[in-house]
Structure formats: C-alpha cells, structure tokens
Amino acid sequence: MSHKILLLPGDGIGPEIVAEARRVLDVLCECHGLRCELEEAPIGGAGYDAAGQPLPAATLDLARAADAVLLGAVGGPRYDALPREVRPERGLLAIRAELGLFGNLRPAILFPQLAAASALRPEVVSGLDLLIVRELTGGIYFGEPRGVRTLPDGQRQGFDTELYSESEIVRITRLACRAAEQRQRRLCSVDKANVLESSGLWREVVEGVVEQEFPHIELSHMYVDNAAMQLVRAPKQFDVIVTGNLFGDILSDCAAQLTGSIGMLPSASLDEQGKGLYEPVHGSAPDIAGQDRANPLATILSVAMMLRYSLGAGELAERVEAAVAGVLADGLRTADLQGGTRRVGTREMGEAVAERLRAG
Numbered sequence: 001m002s003h004k005i006l007l008l009p010g011d012g013i014g015p016e017i018v019a020e021a022r023r024v025l026d027v028l029c030e031c032h033g034l035r036c037e038l039e040e041a042p043i044g045g046a047g048y049d050a051a052g053q054p055l056p057a058a059t060l061d062l063a064r065a066a067d068a069v070l071l072g073a074v075g076g077p078r079y080d081a082l083p084r085e086v087r088p089e090r091g092l093l094a095i096r097a098e099l100g101l102f103g104n105l106r107p108a109i110l111f112p113q114l115a116a117a118s119a120l121r122p123e124v125v126s127g128l129d130l131l132i133v134r135e136l137t138g139g140i141y142f143g144e145p146r147g148v149r150t151l152p153d154g155q156r157q158g159f160d161t162e163l164y165s166e167s168e169i170v171r172i173t174r175l176a177c178r179a180a181e182q183r184q185r186r187l188c189s190v191d192k193a194n195v196l197e198s199s200g201l202w203r204e205v206v207e208g209v210v211e212q213e214f215p216h217i218e219l220s221h222m223y224v225d226n227a228a229m230q231l232v233r234a235p236k237q238f239d240v241i242v243t244g245n246l247f248g249d250i251l252s253d254c255a256a257q258l259t260g261s262i263g264m265l266p267s268a269s270l271d272e273q274g275k276g277l278y279e280p281v282h283g284s285a286p287d288i289a290g291q292d293r294a295n296p297l298a299t300i301l302s303v304a305m306m307l308r309y310s311l312g313a314g315e316l317a318e319r320v321e322a323a324v325a326g327v328l329a330d331g332l333r334t335a336d337l338q339g340g341t342r343r344v345g346t347r348e349m350g351e352a353v354a355e356r357l358r359a360g
C-alpha cells in the first residue's frame with residue numbers, strides 16, 4: 001500500500017526544512033521499503049501569494065485526500081500588514097479546524113547529546129521525556145464572540161472568548177490518557193480553575209473521565225502559572241500534561257527550550273480517526289530564512305511521528321530517531337544548538353541523517 005503524503009512547506013525556513021524531511025522520506029522509500037507518493041502545496045503566506053488565501057481551497061482538498069500532512073512553518077514580516085483574515089497564521093488555524101485536528105501531541109525529549117545545550121543545568125534536564133497534549137481546535141483561539149468594539153466613551157476594546165464544551169474536554173482527556181497508558185501513566189491537567197469558569201468545568205470533566213474510564217491513571221491538577229514555574233524548576237516531575245489551546249501553546253514553547261533548542265521539537269496534530277498533520281513546534285524564523293542555517297531536526301522528527309501515528313511504521317520511526325541521535329553523537333550542530341564539534345547548515349544536517357539511514 002502506498003501512502004499519500006502532502007507536504008506544505010509554507011514560509012520562511014519552511015521550504016528548507018521540509019526539503020530535508022523529503023530527503024529522509026526518499027531514503028526510507030529507496031532503502032527501507034516505505035511506499036509513498038509526495039505532493040506539495042502552498043499554505044500561509046505562500047498560499048496568499050499563490051491564491052489570495054492563506055489556506056487555498058486546492059490545498060485543503062489535497063490535505064483531505066492525503067493519508068498524512070507534513071507542514072513546515074507559516075508567517076513572515078512581508079505579511080504582517082495584511083488584514084487578520086488573510087494572515088499566514090490563519091491558514092494554519094484553518095487547516096487545524098477544517099481537518100478537525102483537535103489533539104496536539106508535543107513531546108519534549110532531551111537527547112543526552114544535548115544536555116549541555118539546555119538553558120537549565122544538566123542534572124535538572126538529563127533524561128527529560130515529557131509529553132504535552134494540547135487541545136488544538138477550541139478555546140480562546142476559536143471562541144466567539146471576538147473582535148474590537150468601540151465603548152460608549154469612545155475608546156476601543158478588544159475581546160476574545162475562552163470556551164470549552166464537555167465533549168471537547170472529554171475527547172482531549174481520552175487522547176491524553178491513552179498516551180499516558182503507553183508511558184508512566186501519570187497525567188497532569190493544567191488549568192486556571194482558581195479564576196476561570198471554563199477551567200472549573202475543565203477540571204471537573206477531566207476528573208470524571210479519568211475516574212470512570214482510566215482509573216489506573218494517576219491524575220493531578222496544576223494551575224498554569226505554577227505549571228510554567230515547575231517546568232523550569234523540576235521538569236522531570238511530569239509525564240503527560242493535558243491542557244487547553246492557549247496554555248498549551250505557551251507551555252510547549254517553554255518545554256521546548258528545556259531540550260536545548262526549539263529547533264528539536266516535533267509535533268503531531270490528530271483528528272478523531274488518528275489522521276494527522278505533523279509539524280515542528282517552532283515558527284518560520286524569517287530572520288534566518290534562505291541562509292541554510294535552520295535546524296531541520298524538528299521537521300525530521302515530525303516525520304518520525306508521522307511514520308508512527310499515521311503510517312503504521314513504528315520501526316521506521318525508531319530508525320529515524322536513532323539517525324538523529326547518531327548525527328548529534330557525531331558532534332554535528334546547527335547554529336541554534338550549543339556544543340558539538342562541527343557547525344553545519346540545514347542541508348548538511350539533513351544529508352547526515354539521510355546518510356545514516358542509508359547506511360543502517
């Protein structure tokens with residue numbers, strides 16, 4: 001069976017890092033029996049340039065027809081002055097919503113070779129392996145009403161709405177519990193239940209799901225401000241964190257830095273059937289775009305997640321992860337990673353991973 005994979009390079013460093021992911025997929029097809037057809041389509045600013053929309057209809061059609069989607073990154077200063085509805089970020093939010101990708105898995109794993117690259121002391125982060133499960137199609141990102149209105153006194157007021165329905169909380173909790181079952185069976189739900197109504201309901205529903213359906217999971221709750229502090233104080237206390245869209249956005253950047261660089265973090269966004277979109281957690285880094293300086297490893301590790309979750313190829317996923325560990329052990333480092341013995345560019349890093357896969 002041949003898998004249809006849609007590549008969405010996007011903007012900034014997106015095309016460069018997706019090119020390296022493509023190189024890895026090519027080697028897997030050539031040498032390790034993977035069968036896939038790759039297609040490419042524009043999204044974000046590239047979508048706007050091509051079709052006047054950050055998510056062109058043709059791109060969405062291809063995404064629906066694909067078995068899995070790999071995305072680079074969207075956004076850039078060229079598009080900052082556009083109206084909000086056609087900004088590149090809207091393309092990303094729209095594809096998440098259109099494909100029903102409610103469950104965002106963001107693992108933060110420290111490769112031992114990078115212990116010295118973390119902003120925290122090696123003993124605080126060595127062996128770190130946590131998973132953030134972020135709700136991705138609800139909450140304040142999508143809640144209505146939203147907008148900017150003019151008050152009676154003439155000043156403007158901006159507003160957004162944080163909304164979570166029971167069914168949204170139930171399904172993300174189930175996803176997080178199933179992930180925890182494959183790990184240490186510890187789940188920490190993060191909210192702001194001391195202040196927000198929506199968080200009060202979140203906490204109650206999470207508690208109910210775990211009690212009734214996953215009694216073997218050890219559940220704890222944490223307020224988001226404390227969670228941010230605990231992530232930099234003692235991150236190894238966490239196994240799986242489940243949280244809403246906005247808190248998950250913030251905490252996952254924080255967790256990313258623990259691993260040495262946000263350039264190392266992959267993610268998977270899954271729908272109810274387990275179909276997924278895979279993307280690095282980092283953005284489009286317009287300041288280094290086109291300079292062969294971006295770290296392609298988060299995108300390559302996103303390919304590994306795709307192999308595991310959407311293509312039923314867990315063994316190939318492990319090969320890719322081992323190849324990444326191998327090039328780091330060889331001392332190769334892109335500009336975002338400290339240490340190592342050899343500074344390399346985007347392409348050389350991608351080639352080194354491909355070379356290891358070819359050899360093994």
Ligand code: IPM
Pocket residue numbers: 089092093249281283
């Ligand atoms: C992320 C990004 C996006 C988000 C932006 C680019 C819309 O920060 O995937 O974490 O906020 O979800």
Ligand code: MG
Pocket residue numbers: 249250253
């Ligand atoms: Mg983010």
